Amino acid sequence: MKVYNVAILGTGFGGLCMALRLREQGENDFLLLEKASGVGGTWRDNTYPGAACDVKSHLYWLSFTERPEWTKTYCDQPEILHNIELLAEKSGLKPQIRFNTEVIDATWDESQLLWRIRTANNETVLARNFVPAWGQLNRPSFAGIAGRERFQGAQFHSAGWRHDVPLAGKRIACIGVGPSAAQFIPELARQAGHLTVFQRSPNYVVPRLDRPYTDDEQRIFHAVPATRDASRAAIFADHESWYDAMRLDTPKAAEFTAMARAQLESQVADPVLREKLWPTYPIGCKRIIIADDYYPALVRPNVTLETTAISGIEEQGIRTKDGTLHEFDVIVFGTGFETETLLGVSDIKGRGGKSLRETWKPVPEAYLGITVSGFPNLYVLYGPNTNLGHNSILNMIEAQVDYTVRALQAAKAHGVAALDVKPAVMAEFNRQLQKDLQGTSWAGSCTSWYKHADGRISNNWSGNVIDYRKATANFRIEEYDQLRQAETASA
Known part of the structure; x- marks a missing residue:
């Protein structure tokens, strides 16, 4: 059975950005898994009257691809979706997208050091690296209203x-x-x-x-x-x-x-x-x-x-x-989305059968919003604490994608089969992150989807985009446990 180097969940901006960057680096052994029949993510799903972006058009696009010729200062949903579809078509990515394939869950195989990704079609996709790009705003909430x-x-x-x-x-x-x-x-x-x-x-x-x-x-x-x-x-x-x-x-x-x-x-x-x-x-x-x-x-x-x-x-x-x-x-x-779990599938099981759904209770955490201790070779796009209140989320996604590419390159250069961020590294990052977030308005007196019931802010980044680019600019392999096939086989 074929084992892909990278499996990507979703064909919104995050998933497409990941695929395009991999191809740019000469990596073509990847597969995109998409539950719907077309690309676009949130811009495919949200077709309500008046749907539009609240970031100006010229900023709301991937920086390294050809710029669309936008018709307005703020682009509407049909125009955004049309340009995403053109991007997928012109880039030649479509043959590597498996449409109408909903991912149910994924399990880390500790003997083979790879991900077993199960779909609603009763198929299993094998991949050394798994990149969920399921987004934060795609699971509708009805605000618990009875009746x-x-x-x-x-x-x-x-x-x-x-x-x-x-x-x-x-x-x-x-x-x-x-x-x-x-x-x-x-x-x-x-x-x-x-x-x-x-x-x-x-x-x-x-x-x-x-x-x-x-x-x-x-x-x-x-x-x-x-x-x-x-x-x-x-x-x-x-x-x-x-x-x-x-x-x-x-x-x-x-x-x-x-x-x-x-x-x-x-x-x-x-x-x-x-x-x-x-x-x-x-x-x-x-x-x-x-x-x-x-x-x-x-x-x-x-x-x-x-x-x-x-x-x-x-x-x-x-x-x-x-x-x-x-x-x-x-x-x-117009009751928004379920954002507290940040989980877009039934569950993900890591080392020792560790459940991501349980790990992320009561508040989701990750290192740089991308990697989670106990879940090797899992790189989450638009994960915990990577949302913004002031700029384009695409800038953040690009930084996460570039960090992931550097992680894959570092693993290959060091002959490492899998990387798992160290618990202490992740814990210290989140301790400092929550401390920094206390000076923001998100820690204020309102109830919002940014903030958990216990006061911790689980969705938003603590600084600006430039701060995040600096934080993700270098991949430090010493912050990760390095797993090799031979070590696992002899254990």
């Missing part, structure tokens, strides 16, 4: 949008006001007979100022590609400066807070509604919404903001804790 099965109308999550459900003139409920909801609420408001938005806690909203590129700009970008590179560099530098807004009591945090308040004041005239929409926690504690049309949607005459907590869902609608039954034809869940 969903009782509702007699149509209901769906934003990540599984029902385009077959007619919305025009309907009584629609939207549960949640996070970044995805802020994008589709304006679209729902334009169609609904009446839209009720259920808000548990408000978000800070800052201007987006999105616009199409002019014909002249498009011609210049096409004729002189260096102008697109310059635009990317300028956007990156600007976004890096935003990191200070994610730290408590900084001038940048005050600047962003003032910007958000000015936007609220200019777009919401009703003082009662305005105060319902103003957060009481520090800016950045929850993900900041970048939008121009969210507040205008909420002040439409056919839209109501409901801040009373939900008791449960019943046959005819949603009952709030004050006893009121709100009747609806359609319920849309």
Whole structure:
């Protein structure tokens, strides 16, 4: 049975980036495993109206590939997905992608020093190295709201949008006001007979100022590609400066807070509604919404903001804790994703049958967000503490991919079959990481998907992108236990 050098789970940006970097280094013995019938990851799955990126287009792409000719300053989902599909096609990766192949679990074979990856098709894929690129935002959460099965109308999550459900003139409920909801609420408001938005806690909203590129700009970008590179560099530098807004009591945090308040004041005239929409926690504690049309949607005459907590869902609608039954034809869940486990498969079993699901309770941890002690040759992309609140996640993914490539090269150069990060190395990294995170807004007084119930921040990196690039710039093999086939055979 064939043994691949690298098996990659997922064909979103992470998985494709890993495959392209391996090929760039002359490594072609890899396989991509994709549960769906096409590439794209989150941009394939999220097709809700208004879906778009909140990072500017010229920055939101892999740095080492040909730049798309974006049509807008902020790219929409269809355009992003189209360009990802073109990337997979033009790069020739598709023959190395096994579509409609969902990974169920993976087990480390200690005698052979390889991963046995089991699929829903009852197949087993063997690989020396396993790179899960399952992402953090692909497992829809319904926020534990009781009674969903009782509702007699149509209901769906934003990540599984029902385009077959007619919305025009309907009584629609939207549960949640996070970044995805802020994008589709304006679209729902334009169609609904009446839209009720259920808000548990408000978000800070800052201007987006999105616009199409002019014909002249498009011609210049096409004729002189260096102008697109310059635009990317300028956007990156600007976004890096935003990191200070994610730290408590900084001038940048005050600047962003003032910007958000000015936007609220200019777009919401009703003082009662305005105060319902103003957060009481520090800016950045929850993900900041970048939008121009969210507040205008909420002040439409056919839209109501409901801040009373939900008791449960019943046959005819949603009952709030004050006893009121709100009747609806359609319920849309903008309740985000399950992010606490950070696990995109049933389980992964490492040395001695060690379970990653159990290891990551109550809080997922990794070294540099990539490697986990007890799980040799496992390199997680977009893993614990690698999310950002200020810049493009693709910059972080590239750093993780490059670190993984260096690890594979180091193992080969030292004649090592497998590498397993030392427990003390991982523990010290996470001790310092959590200490550094205490100065950020994510440690503030809000409840968010960044933070675990015990206060530890499990999703976000403690610094800016440049800090992370420095941290991952060198692979130090002395930080890893080195496993060799002969040693295992003689044990």
